[in-house]
Amino acid sequence: MKWVRVGALLLVVGFLIGAAAWMRPFGRPPLAEMDGYFIQHAQAEAGANNVVTSVVFDYRGFDTLGEAAVLFCAVVGVALLLRKVAK
Amino acid sequence: MSLGTHLPILAIAVPLLGAFALPIFAKVHKRLRDMWAAAVGAFTCAMVIALAVQVLSTGVVVYTLGATSPAQTVAPGGFPIRITLTVDGMSAFMGLISALVGLASLIYAFQFLKEDQGKPLAMTLFFLLWAGMLGMEYTGDMFNFFVFLEITSIAACALIGYRTWESRPAEAAFKTMALYTVGGLLVLLAVAILYGQYGALNIAYLSSKIGGSQLDKIALGLLLGGLLMKAGAVPAHMWAPDAYGEAPAQAAMVLVANTQASLYGLWRVLFTLFGGVLAAPAVGWLVVSLGTLTLLVAVLMAVLQRDLGRLIAYGAVSQIGYMLLGVGLVALASRPDFGLVAMQGGIFHMMNDAATVGLLMLAAGVVRRAAGTKDLTALGGLGHDLKWTGGFFFLGALALAGIPPFNGFASKLLIYESSFRLSPLLTAVAVLGSILLLAVFARAFQGVFLGPKMREAEPAPVGMLVAMGILAAVILAMGLAPGFFVEHLVTPAARALWEGRDLYLAAVLGG
Amino acid sequence: MIAELSFGVAAAVMVGFMVVSVLRLAIGPTAADRAVAMDTINTLVVTTMVLLGAAFGQVVLVDVAIVYALLSFISTLYIARYLEKGAR
Amino acid sequence: MSVWAALQVMTLVLIVVGAALAVRLKDLLAAVIALAAASLLLSLAFYLLQAPDVAIAEAGIGAALTTAIYVLAIRKTHRKEEE
C-alpha cells in the first residue's frame, strides 16, 4: 500500500515538473492582451496609481466580494465549531 | 433598465446578502430572522426560475460585472477584461436543481435545527453554500469559478461539522475539507497553467484559444482530478459517505447538489472549455470507466452498511456513477448518434438524483430525530408513528432504484439505451447496480419502518413534511410526465453542452 | 551603476546570512533557538528589501519593507507568548 | 549570472529547505516556526518578482496571521507529533 502511494506521488510530481518544463520560459509571459489593457488604461479608468489595486477592486471586484464571502464563511464556521452547545 | 437584465447577478447576490445580514437579524429577534430567511429564499428561487425562463426563451444570457452596460462584454480589441456571468441552458438547468434543493432544505431547516444549537450560524452557512453553488453554475470566468468552489467547500465543511457535541462529524469534516481543498488547489493550478499560456481567464475566450498543446492536456488532467475529487468519484470517494452520513439531514441534501455543481464544472470544462479540441476518446473512456467503477463500488459498499445515513450516502455516490457514465459516453466519440440520448440521460439523472436522494436524506433525518439513532440494527417499527415519512422513504427508494413509474426509471432508461449501443457489458453493470440498490433499500425500509412497534416516535412536524412533500411532488411529476420535462428542460440543457459551444462563445465574444 | 551593484551584492550577503539562520532553524535543539532564528530571518528580509529597493531605485519598494517590518513581528510575538506560558 | 538571478535562486532554495523542515520536524511548534520562516522567504521571493502588494499580503496574512492560528491550535491541542 505504501509503495502504491509513493508511486502515485512520484507520477503526479513528475507530471507537474513536466508541466514546469513545458511552460513558457520564465520572464517571457504570453502576449497578454488583458494585462496590456490593464497597464495602459487602469490609471485613467479606475483612477488608481497602483494597477494591482485597480484590478483587485475594479476589474475583478466580484472575486474580491467572493473573497470576503470566504472570510465570512470561515469566521462563521469557526464560531459554529467552537460554540458552546446546550446538549 | 429593468430587473430582467440583472437576473444573473441578483440570483447570486441575494443569498450572499441574506447570509451577511442574517446574523444581524438573528440578534434582533427569531421571528425576524425566519422571515428574512424565508424572504431571501423565495426571492432567490423566483430569480432563478425567471432566469431559466429567460434563457430557455431567448438563448444565452451574458452579464458583465462592472462595465458601463452589462451587455458590453469585451474591451475594444475583442477580448474580455471583466468577469462575466454566462448562463446557457445547462447553467439554467443546474440553477433550477440548486433552487429546488435549497428551497426544500430551507423549509426543512426551520423546524429541524434546534434553537439552542447554533441555528442562525447554520442558516448563514446554508445561504453562503447556496450562493456559492449558484455562482459556480452561472459564472463565465475560471478564477471566479475557483473562488465560488472555495466558498462551497468551506461552507459545506463547516455544515458537516455542525454536530460538535459528537466526535464523528468533526472527523468527517476534516477529511472532507482536506480533499476539497486539495481538489480546489488542483483547479487553481490548472487555471494558472491556462493563464500562463493564453493570458486570459474567461471561459469563452480561453475556449476559442485552446489548441490542445501538451500543457493544455496537463491542465485538463488537473481540472478532471480536482473536480472529480470534489464530486466524489471512486478513487476519491472516501469523504462522501462520511460527510453525507454525519452532516445534519438538510445540509447533507445540499451537499448532494454541491457535488452536482462540481460535476457541472466538469461538463463545462469537457464540452465548452475543451470542446474544440476534445477529440481524444481517452478522456471519454476515463470518465466512463470511473463512472462504472464508482457505481459498482458504491453499490457493493451500500450492501455492507449498517447505518442508515451511510447507506443512503453510498446510494448517492452510486448515482454519481450513473451521471458520469451517461455524460462520459458522449465524450467518447466525437459525435456518435447516441450521444444526445446519453447526454439527456446523464443530465436528467442529475435532477432526479437531487430530488430522490434529497428525499431519502430528509426522511433519514426524521428517523434520527424520532429514534435518536441511525443504526439499522437498533431501528424498527417506526412506520406506526411516522406514516408519511415511511411513505416518502418508500417512494424515494423506488425512484432511486429506477422502478418504472418513477423518475429514476426515465433517466436510467436513457442511459441504458445509449450505453447498450457502446457495450452491453456497461448496461449489464448499470442494471445490476440498480437491482442491488433496490434490494438494499428494500431491506433498509423493512428494517426501519416495518415490524412490531418498538418505541414511541415523535411524528415529523408540518414544515419538515412540507419539504419532503415538495420533493415527492417533483419526483411524481417527473415520473408521470417524463416526456414533458425531457423536452422542455433537459433537451435544451443537453444541447447547450452537446452543440451549444459556438453559441456560448458567440454570446460572450460577439460575432 | 557601481552603487546599484554594491547594493545588490550587499543584499546577496544578507541572503547568505539567511542561509546560516536556516541552518540554525534546522539544528536548533529547542524551539526557542528556532524562534530566534526565524526572527533573525525576519530582520534580514527587511534589510534585504531596503537594500534592493535602493538597488532598483524604487521608493515604493522601500515602503513595502516598512510595512513588512510592522507586520512580521506578530508571529514571533505569538510564538514567544506560547513559549512563556507553556501549553495552557 | 547576475546578482538578481543569484538572489532569486538562493531565495527559492531557502524556501524549499524551510518547507522540507516544516514537513520533517517532529515538534509541531518547530514545524510551524519553519513554516513561518518559509513564508517570510516566500514574501521576499514575491518582492524579487516585483509584486510588492502580494509581498505585504503574504507577510501579514501568510506569515503572521497563519502562524498565530497554528500556535493557537497547538496551544489547544498537543505539541509533539506522535509516532
Place this chain on the structure above:
Amino acid sequence: MIGNLPFVACMILIGLGLWTLLSRRNLIKLAIGITLIEKGVNLFLVTLGYVEQGVAPIYTYTQPGVTMVLPTPQALTLTSIVIGMATTALMLAFAVVIYRHRGTLDARKIRELKG
C-alpha cells in the same frame, strides 16, 4: 537566465505538500501540508506574471516607458492568499474539536469512520 527553475521550485513545494498529506498522520501536519501546496500555487501564479526587466505595476514615481510585470496574477494571488488563510483556520478548528473529543491528533487512532 535561470531557465524555468522558479516553476520547478513551485512544483517541488506542491509535491512536498502532497507527500505530507500522504505520509503524515498528525492532523496539524496535514494542515501544514495543505498550506505548503497553497504557497506553491501562489508562488506559481506570481512567477507566471513576471516580465524580464519589468518593474512593479505602480505608476507612482516610475518613469514613462518602462515595462511592467503583469498585474492580473498578482491580483489573483491576493485573493488566493486570503482564501488559503480561511481554509487553514477552519481545518485547525476541526483539529481542535477532534482533539477535544478524542484526546489525540493521530489520524490512525481516530479513524472511527470506516468503509
